[in-house]
Amino acid sequence: MSTATPLLDVRNLSVAFHQGGKTSLAVDRVSFSVSAGRTLAIVGESGSGKSVTALSIVRLLGATSATFPTGEALFKGEDLLRAPEDKLRTVRGNEITMVFQEPMTSLNPLHTIERQIGEILELHGMSGGNKIRQRIVELLTEVGIPEPATRLGAYPHQLSGGQRQRVMIAMALANRPSLLIADEPTTALDVTVQAQILKLLKELQTRLGMAMLFITHDLGIVRRIADDVCVMQKGRVVEAGPVAQVFDRPQHPYTKMLLAAEPKGLPPASSSEAPVVVKGDDIKVWFPIKRGFLRKTIGHIKAVDGISLTVREGQTLGVVGESGSGKTTLGLALLRLIRSEGPIVFLGKRIDGLQSADMRPLRQQMQVVFQDPYGSLSPRMSVAEIVAEGLGIQHPNMRRAEQRTIVARALADTGLDPADMDRYPHEFSGGQRQRIAIARAMALEPQFIVLDEPTSALDMSVQAQIVDLLRDLQQRRKLAYMFISHDLKVVRALASDIIVMRYGKVVEQGPAIDVFAAPKTDYTRALFAAAFNHEADLSGSVNQ
Template identity: 45%
Template sequence: MTVLGVKDLSVRIGSRTIVDGVSFDVDREKTVGIVGESGSGKTMTVLAATGLLDAPGARVSGSSTLAGDIELVGAAPKVLRSVHGARVGFVFQDPGTSLNPLLTLERQITESLQTHRNMTRRAATERAVELLDAVGLPDPQTRLHAYPHQLSGGQRQRVMIAIALACDPELLIADEPTTALDVTTQAQIIELVRALQRDFGTAVVWISHDLGVIGQVADEVTVIRDGVAVEQAPIMEVFDHPRDDYTRDLLAARPVLERSGPPPVDGDETLLDVAGLDVTFTTSSPVGRSTVHAVKDVSFRIRRGTTLGLVGESGSGKSTVAAALTGLVAPDAGTATLSGDDVLHVKGKGAREIRRRIGMVFQDPFSSLNPRVRVDTSIAEPLLVHKLVDGKDARRRRVGELLDLVGLPAEFAQRYPHELSGGQRQRVSIARALAAEPELLILDEATASLDVSVQARVLELLSRLQSELTLTYLLIGHDLAVIRQLSHEVLVMRRGEVVENRPADELFASPEQEYTRELLAAVPPVRPRAAV
């Protein structure tokens, strides 16, 4: 039975066509993957098809029927209210913004049950416990009284799935539900949705920019580019015989473990030497103050001109290591030297010089760049602070050189961050970090928020820069397939401790620790699930 039938759906905002004649069907117990880069129109397509699109001036045409009896395009608000939550469930990308921070989990789950099923509060609460247990949240009875901020990202996403499935909907919309999660949590969420689909017979629309993820969940795939469905086929056909060049590009851009790592680097000079690093935080809660041991006796070395991949799930302590090296947090114990110079305890002018020699590129380029200043001002700031060039003309020339180095035209210097794509903003962030001529560049999840195609181009850029400038990288990430492409050595962390620290080729060929094997197993394979 077709649960959602979309025919010739189009969306126009003003004079611009955002979605152009898209059609697809979603059958009971089946999953349709909607794939495309940011701005392709994939989310807009599904929002319009389910009646959730609320953009000023938007005009939607075509047809979208639920179970063959309810037309959602142009439906009255009363009809849509009766459908959303009851017959159509939604799981969005960021559970942190989708959940109400002021309400307990119990209130947020029971709301739809009381509204659509007319349950009593007691019955709705009992159902909420069942749902939290079904989505694998530990101690569901106690968790009912928790607030979203008291959960991890993966736990919040499980709660979102519980809310979406509360009323046993016929259709589940999953919009990039695993993009912001660790690969291990991503694998768990994928398995959870598949199990719930089998148990309840739910039809699923899964939106993603990553064909690797889609290969694990979908039966049929619709590839969208610039609002047009350029390819629609069963998952195995898309992987084995892609017809459109755009689909082939998306497949080629996937990070996979089978891709070879970087070429070996001659020389054994140690650039960064960290020994016995310890970091603790004091946190406050309603039950009192507690101490979090974020980093426990961590030691490692990075050779000049090489990349150390620092891997672990959220909360493993990997970003805290970077914060300690850049002076953002004060460690409780340990030493760190850069070419023999102290990194952790230096003060005054010496501290400024050390900060110049260690550059940082963060995960989200939009939040790391000042939205009020142009690109040239952002890139020139390190030049001014560290007095690396004299005069406006010299700064302008150096900004142009840095933009060219990261593959951006000189005219981008006059643009603001909001006028750039995500990949272009990250290139600007890299140019800004390189302006201070650092010896060590820390890349903290620097490609995690990017489309896979953009991610692939940024990784190629980083590889080229390392070769041309003999840069040394500390590459922080949770995805071992990404780490594989750049890293000469890999350090795996879990709960603040070092689990494994070995040359990359050895670690990927024969991981010694079970946790490392779990991280490797969580990476989406080259072949889709249907091939197994």
Template identity: 55%
Template sequence: MADTKETILAVRGLKVNFSTPDGTVEAVKGIDLDVRTGETLAVVGESGSGKSQTMMGIMGLLAKNGTVTGSATYRGQELVGLPAKALNQVRGAKVTMIFQEPMTSLDPLYPVGRQIAEPIVHHRGGTFKQARARVLELLELVGIPEPARRIDSYPHELSGGQRQRVMIAMALANDPDLLIADEPTTALDVTIQAQILDLLKSLQKRFGMAIVLITHDLGIVKHFADRVAVMRRGEVVEKGTTADIFERPQADYTKMLLAAEPSGRKASPPDSAPIILEGRDVCVDYQIGGGLFRGGKSVFRAVDSVHLRLKEGQTIGVVGESGSGKSTLGRALLRLLPSSGHYRFGTTDISGFDRGQMRPLRRTLQLVFQDPYGSLSPRRTVGEIITEGLHVHEPELTRADRDRRASEALKEVGLDPASRNRYPHEFSGGQRQRIAIARAMILKPKVVILDEPTSALDRSVQGQVIELLRDLQRSHGLSYIFISHDLSVVKAMSDYVIVMKNGKIVEEGETDAIFEAPKQPYTKTLIGAAFNV
């Protein structure tokens, strides 16, 4: 049936190159693609495969050091090399694009209504005031609550899902023929992700537009796309219908991507395993409001009377949407922020411990952050970063001792010990996460809290990090608290799961019980959104 549809975008021999001080980088190496009316083409592959640069090249949005050659015709009109004035008649009108991170794509200085109105005024003429009715219609169309109020809101006043809906409204402003969606749901919780995908599907059906979906999440592709193009290192290695790609993949790389979905189960520790970390009646309050021109302060309870008991060798997965209190709970358990409740580490009651009393315990209670690039100092070498804790907890070590320990830690996480003299920006995202893990492991901890450690990684790299964490846990008898909104990763990593909402635990239990027979509607919604059931 798809073969009878008209091709609206034909890409032939497209190349994208970047001039760098080290020479020319070939980002896209002469690819061919077709997009047909009313269909969804998914372009998949790992970071650096050339997915986004292909579309940026077609849209004339490359960085100044980038060049595009070859052909990309939209309904017979060549876009490559088209003067900016002529290209602007197409992009933003007939071909539009929504980007991965709406917070960086939306201007923080202007209300979202004005930003949605901008392409309307540019392509249709008139004033911003005249475009207001169309903007309200668009906000309602994409499901923004109270559009008459939200039209004057600034981006920071909206949630992540609402900001992504604003981006979609902006892209739909002029009834496009083709919508390019570049990782439109990567930073969103699974329930919001499902809502955005359902919204795109319904809008596609309503307006008959074609969609190019750029993503590394094959779970989304399987349920959303009609056809798939698989990219690797700037080349298309395989393309076909979604059913063919998932059921009968031909390229080894495609098979690897499909096999990279998190799998396996973690066995529970024996019932006799001792409790290594416990928090009872954990509460965390934040004061909000107040200030010179504002009213009195109010209290927001981020974590509300939570009980958690972690056994030696156990992995507890903590899941829930953004704002559910997952990360705050993790920091409270490590006594890194003011909180109330009763805390015990092993046989020691640490409820009343101050910073000085907690300091000797820090080496055995470690935290690995979500964004390794943000948590690794760009001014220090990897060796200096990894050994930072040794200066505090083992000050008697010589420089040679620390260097040896850094080499051992890097080797244990699968990195070349010689890389300890390099800087974080010289490593990939997956490698940076391994460095962050090495920084924690060098101190020989007993408990590690992992806060979204794989959310920013490609599926194949996620799989490698998960295997690494499993190996380290087996080798050192570690106990993990694994915080994530990615339920497939939690399912593979954890033997016990806690589901949080609005600071409270709404359901908990053995992993299989939670995923196969959830009792609470909220848990059922999370699992349904994550696994498309």
């Protein structure tokens, strides 16, 4: 750790939560410090206490904690844990600010960007409409928003994910804080946008001389941005020190496990002679742009523009590209969940012209697993009900006992205990919830599965487990996968073939081993550089 006088000095911080008549310790005697101009990363898996630690420093846990945080959080020598509320209001948003993981939930969808940044400036003493507007434009320029004056009236949904996160950073930096707390600020972003945001944060830190507390589960990010690191497990700091020292010579078994948790291995071997499961030729999905009183079509958004592909039995086709490239739209088109043009052949039968009723018998053979296991599982249904839902639709006369037998087998196949089938999603971890989503798809014994970012919301160690599970299921059942992702490390471990998409078109396509070894286009090279932590100028490669 730095020997400079710390800006923030946390000593023996503990936080407990009360739930169901029980008290559990979420943070247990955590100590660390961070000095001006330096970055301290707090790493660990979900539930390790990272975010609780950060929120408790500025007392943002509210009434959810059973006990007032104990210990000390000395900021410029004053203990924030015992500071009066008026002092905290001065510190929050002024001297200490926060950037959160998901800007879509942090930004108000009903207010313009100008209003949301302006509120922060007004709250902390700035007045005068023109002066505030000028300051907002300066902030948006500082964080790299193109043509900022034209974006003042934009709403969050009109910006890309990277732009929304830049707006969040502009709001956090509005009052020139001494300490920025960044809680997983790049997890939901594409690799190239992630690289840009990290570079932006580092440049702003250097320019402003601020300290940064960076919370993440991605150790690759820690190597790139942090000076020091604290590794947390089950509420405790198990290892701490300079990044190079901890990463090159880890001492604790948990740190060693995290560093070794990257998805490994090679995709199952696929054969060009294997039966074709799904084939698409010149697939197009164009969304009309309508204007005027008569809603006249004046153009089209070409989400998918002339893509051809083949997925065979036992093969994984990786589809990569940045947000907005058309990856998910292509997957939904192949599943016939949205309209498209161009022939789609599934198991030898052309399906692109089929009506909904004619598609229903085929639905059992084609399934999808979504990105967010929190949002794709109903909190009001038990695991048994969730996994059996498709069985009830496809086999309405199946007895409940038979359904439960199939559910038990699907849960066991995905590494879950069938005895837990009557529990509810909130009682499981993120990795377990994703296994439940996979079990729901597997219960119908499909032949083709679209996996839409199924690992991006998971810790790295859980990612590796899900990759191993998917490979195992594919080998045992000869499944065909379309794996949609912006995480190229996971794609490399799973996909035998790859399509790189940009603006709805194929930029590069071929055997994964060839594309990874020698990418032919600048765009693909930029993606790989960002994903595998190589230094590269990505300014021209990203759709801002």
